[in-house]
Amino acid sequence: RPPRRAHELRAQRGGGREITLRPKPFQPIKMLQIIGGVFFAYLFFGFMLLPCLNTLTSIFTVKNAAGETDPLAVIRFFLAGSMSQYVWNSLKLALCLVITVNVVGISIVLLTEYFDIKGAKILRLGYMTTLIYSGVALVTGYMFLYASDGIITTQLKDAFPNINVNWFTGFNAVLFTMTFACTSNHALFLRNAIRGIDYNTVEAARNMGAKPFKVLWKVVFPTLLPTLFSLTVMTFITGLCAMSAPTLLGYDSINPEIVRLAGSSVADEAFPQARAALLSIILACFTILLLTVLSSYERKGHYLSVSKTKAKLQKQKITNPVANVLAHIYAYVLFIIYMTPVVMIVIFSFQTFSAVRMRKLDLSQWTLVNYFGKQDYSYLTSRGTYKIREGSISGVFSNEATLGGIQMSFVMSVIAAALACVIVVVACNYIFKHKKTGTILEYALLFPWLLPTILICYSYRTFFNSSDVWYVFGQNLYYADRVRILIVIAYTVVKLPFSLRMIKASFYAIDEELEDAARNLGSGPVRTFLKVKLPIILPSVLAVFALNFNALFTEYDMSATFASTYGTTYAMVIQSMCREEGLYGYNVNASGRRCASTVFIMLVSGLILYLVYGVGARDLGERLEARDRRRKRMDRIKAVFRKKQPAEAASPQ
Numbered sequence: 001r002p003p004r005r006a007h008e009l010r011a012q013r014g015g016g017r018e019i020t021l022r023p024k025p026f027q028p029i030k031m032l033q034i035i036g037g038v039f040f041a042y043l044f045f046g047f048m049l050l051p052c053l054n055t056l057t058s059i060f061t062v063k064n065a066a067g068e069t070d071p072l073a074v075i076r077f078f079l080a081g082s083m084s085q086y087v088w089n090s091l092k093l094a095l096c097l098v099i100t101v102n103v104v105g106i107s108i109v110l111l112t113e114y115f116d117i118k119g120a121k122i123l124r125l126g127y128m129t130t131l132i133y134s135g136v137a138l139v140t141g142y143m144f145l146y147a148s149d150g151i152i153t154t155q156l157k158d159a160f161p162n163i164n165v166n167w168f169t170g171f172n173a174v175l176f177t178m179t180f181a182c183t184s185n186h187a188l189f190l191r192n193a194i195r196g197i198d199y200n201t202v203e204a205a206r207n208m209g210a211k212p213f214k215v216l217w218k219v220v221f222p223t224l225l226p227t228l229f230s231l232t233v234m235t236f237i238t239g240l241c242a243m244s245a246p247t248l249l250g251y252d253s254i255n256p257e258i259v260r261l262a263g264s265s266v267a268d269e270a271f272p273q274a275r276a277a278l279l280s281i282i283l284a285c286f287t288i289l290l291l292t293v294l295s296s297y298e299r300k301g302h303y304l305s306v307s308k309t310k311a312k313l314q315k316q317k318i319t320n321p322v323a324n325v326l327a328h329i330y331a332y333v334l335f336i337i338y339m340t341p342v343v344m345i346v347i348f349s350f351q352t353f354s355a356v357r358m359r360k361l362d363l364s365q366w367t368l369v370n371y372f373g374k375q376d377y378s379y380l381t382s383r384g385t386y387k388i389r390e391g392s393i394s395g396v397f398s399n400e401a402t403l404g405g406i407q408m409s410f411v412m413s414v415i416a417a418a419l420a421c422v423i424v425v426v427a428c429n430y431i432f433k434h435k436k437t438g439t440i441l442e443y444a445l446l447f448p449w450l451l452p453t454i455l456i457c458y459s460y461r462t463f464f465n466s467s468d469v470w471y472v473f474g475q476n477l478y479y480a481d482r483v484r485i486l487i488v489i490a491y492t493v494v495k496l497p498f499s500l501r502m503i504k505a506s507f508y509a510i511d512e513e514l515e516d517a518a519r520n521l522g523s524g525p526v527r528t529f530l531k532v533k534l535p536i537i538l539p540s541v542l543a544v545f546a547l548n549f550n551a552l553f554t555e556y557d558m559s560a561t562f563a564s565t566y567g568t569t570y571a572m573v574i575q576s577m578c579r580e581e582g583l584y585g586y587n588v589n590a591s592g593r594r595c596a597s598t599v600f601i602m603l604v605s606g607l608i609l610y611l612v613y614g615v616g617a618r619d620l621g622e623r624l625e626a627r628d629r630r631r632k633r634m635d636r637i638k639a640v641f642r643k644k645q646p647a648e649a650a651s652p653q
Contacts, residue, residue, distance in 0.1 A: 029525050036426070037437075044444050046471045047489055051459035052451060055277045058462070062271045074274045083257075083275060087282060090253040093174060093246075094239030100179040101235045102228070104334070105186030111331045113194050114220070116315040118328065126335040129342050130184040132605040136244040136556040136571045137598045141341040142177045143168070143248065144348070144595070151344055151359045173249040174242070180338060181245070182238055185231055193227040194220070199313045212316050233294045240286055241452045243557040248575065254279050255454050259560050262458055273462060280455035288450050342602070349596040353393055353589030370589060370596040371395045377588045393589045396596045405573035406600075409553050412484060412569070416491030417548035421541050423492070424499040428507050429529060442500065449497040457490050457561035483567040490558050495548045502547075506540035507533075546608045554601055574598075 060071040078084060111117050112124040130138065145152045146168035156163050168176075197220060205215045221228075243255040261276035318324040348356050349370050355362045356370075369375055377392035396402050427445060431438035448456060463469065464486055465478035477486045510533055518528040556571035563572065574597050577590035 033430070036430075040427075040441070040444075042471065044447075047460075047493060048444075048447055051463040052455065054463045055280060055455065055459040058277045059274050059281065062274045074271060074278050077270065077275065078278060083279065086252055086254050086257045086279065089171070089251065090240050090242070090255075093171065093178075093242060093251070093253060094236045096175055097178055097182065097239035098232055098236050100175065101182045101186075102232060104179055105183040105190065105231070106228075107330070108183060108334060109186055109190045109194055110216075111327065111334075113191055114216070114313070114316060115327060116317045117331050119332075120315075123331055123335050126339045127183070128187045129338055130181055131187065131609055132602045133342075133554075133598055134181060134184065135554050136248065136575050137554055137601050138181050138341075139177055139245050139248045140574060140594055141345050141598055144591075145341055145344060146173070149359060152340075154359050169250045171251055174245045174251045177245050177249065178239065178242060182235055185234055190224065190227055190231060193224050195313060197223055197313050202313070202316070212318065215316075230294065233290050237287060237290060237452075241283060241454060241557075243454070243560065244571075244575075247560070254283055255557065258454050258458060259563075262461060262561060263563070276458060277462075280452070280458050283452040284450070284455050287452050291450065345595045345598050349592065349599045351592065353592050356589065356592040356595065369393060369395055370592040371600075372397055374398050389588075392587070394593070396593055396600060399593060401568075402570075402573050402577075402593060402597065405568055405570040408484070408568070409555075409570035412488050412491060413549045413552035413555075416488050416495065416552055417545050419488070419492045420495040420499045420548055421503070421545050424496065424503045424544075425534075425537070425541060427500070428504050429533065431504070432507055442504075445500045446497045448493050453494055453557055454561060456493060457558045460486055460490055461561055478562075478564075481566045483562055483564050487558065487562050487567055487569075490562070491552050491555070494558070495552070499544050499548065502544045503537065503540060506537040510536050543612045546612045550605050550608045553604065570597075 059074050061069060062073050064070045064073055108123075108127040112120045112127065117123065133141065144150055147153060148165040148168070150168070153163075153165055153168065157165055167173075201219055202215055205219045206212075210218065241255055242253055243259075245251070246253040247256045247259075258276045258279050261272040261279075264272035266272070318327055347361065350366050350368065351362060352365050352367050352369070355365065372395045374391040374395070375393040377389045378386050379389075396406075424445065427441055431442055461478055464472065465476060467474050467476050469475075469477075475482065477483065514532050515528055518532050523531065554571050555569070556575065559567070559569040559572050574594055577587070577594045577597075
């Protein structure tokens with residue numbers, strides 16, 4: 001007979017028993033997966049793929065003076081005009097940064113982790129200051145020292161009157177600033193790599209008669225090559241896509257030119273939007289090429305033969321006295337370069353506005369006006385009369401523009417960092433359950449890494465600056481306060497690849513037997529995830545959230561692309577402070593408020609890094625040891641008080 005339907009199908013078993021095979025009950029989790037897949041496809045095509053494709057096609061759809069479409073007009077303009085100079089400037093900066101950053105970055109790690117240098121702990125703190133302030137805050141810190149009216153430039157001018165006070169501009173200034181700003185990756189990743197070296201291999205080479213520097217070159221460096229190669233690629237991309245330093249220090253590179261063209265119009269110059277799109281695509285091609293080379297290099301594999309019992313690396317003494325002295329001098333010169341901006345900014349943030357503007361330290365006058373409170377400012381007009389501007393001298397937390405930028409950046413950074421973590425956690429849970437479709441999902445989340453940040457943001461600005469986009473319900477997301485939604489989306493998309501790489505690694509720590517046990521006890525998939533998996537990965541998720549927030553809170557590149565009165569972030573407020581300082585008697589102490597803003601950023605970033613790499617990096621054993629130390633410390637304090645109480649009771653009244 002033909003087979004019956006599933007709900008009528010019966011099977012004969014031994015003993016004449018009849019068993020009815022019932023259909024599987026409806027599972028809500030399947031419906032959630034379908035809805036989630038459709039929603040993710042909507043987000044991927046709508047907010048990743050289509051805007052970038054629109055940018056690409058805009059290059060070949062420009063019209064000439066006759067109103068005809070000319071696909072090669074922008075390319076001819078690029079070859080004949082000055083656009084190629086911006087590309088060359090960015091390439092030159094990236095190539096030079098690869099050399100200078102690696103030299104300085106490798107040396108600071110070796111001086112603090114490999115060689116026995118006196119005061120290494122203090123030196124390490126100085127070298128890692130770039131982790132607590134970066135971007136526009138770091139650049140303005142160096143400008144505070146070396147600009148035409150900077151502290152050091154002013155001192156040099158007093159000593160040498162014929163010196164060029166504008167020496168800290170252009171390529172040399174950008175290279176100097178970014179060399180010390182970009183060593184933060186070496187301080188994190190290369191430090192971990194060199195601390196993981198097996199000391200037995202170093203000791204074996206020393207026992208065979210190899211000198212210290214030969215051991216370093218032949219034994220240590222080969223183990224660091226994979227990390228160094230990755231850091232080199234990251235440095236090259238950073239130099240190629242530099243934004244804040246070239247903008248503030250006056251260097252013509254690709255990203256500042258893209259932002260400038262994005263705000264221009266056809267009435268100002270020929271097809272600016274298409275030219276900006278072409279520069280963005282050139283950046284994307286360089287990025288894709290470098291990531292492809294990095295991936296092929298990593299697939300080759302790198303191996304090192306180590307002993308069965310791994311020994312902790314011990315610091316090596318520099319036996320040559322001359323080399324030892326030179327190494328110490330070099331270490332402390334770098335320390336001074338790193339620490340001078342930090343110390344000067346902190347000190348001048350407590351000085352009066354006149355001392356900050358004149359770059360003259362006055363230890364007799366200390367104030368908190370750059371942080372809190374307001375003061376009136378009186379000045380002499382051209383008519384010889386004094387005029388008062390009420391509240392013109394204001395601090396970080398009493399100035400409306402600065403406080404508004406802090407609030408906006410804080411809210412948008414928290415939302416974007418949280419969204420990136422939530423999306424990635426859900427995606428990773430799906431990826432580990434479904435291998436085939438999970439691979440597609442993983443590559444889709446890594447897609448933003450193939451493109452420079454400026455291309456994604458420029459694509460959003462041009463594509464969503466219209467009411468014709470149907471899948472955002474015909475809303476112009478670049479109009480008025482809706483630009484904040486666009487900034488949050490861009491923040492989230494840019495942070496997805498980093499969040500995926502970090503959170504996915506934490507999922508490998510989940511034992512599958514725990515999930516099986518929860519399933520056997522009747523727990524559903526959602527409950528198992530919330531009660532079993534999430535508590536295990538939560539420390540890593542919180543760490544990624546903190547790092548994302550730390551990077552987005554002072555982010556400048558994306559904010560400059562979406563520049564508008566409704567989307568002025570904290571970094572843009574800092575960048576514009578000194579440009580408007582003292583204009584018509586307003587914004588008088590902008591330099592002092594900028595110093596206070598940098599100190600505030602240092603405190604926030606330092607606290608987050610401490611929570612992530614300090615408290616959060618401790619394993620269970622270290623936390624138990626810390627708890628035991630606190631308990632013993634409290635026991636000693638209580639014992640001291642117990643000894644004092646009988647003595648007081650026995651004393652005569």
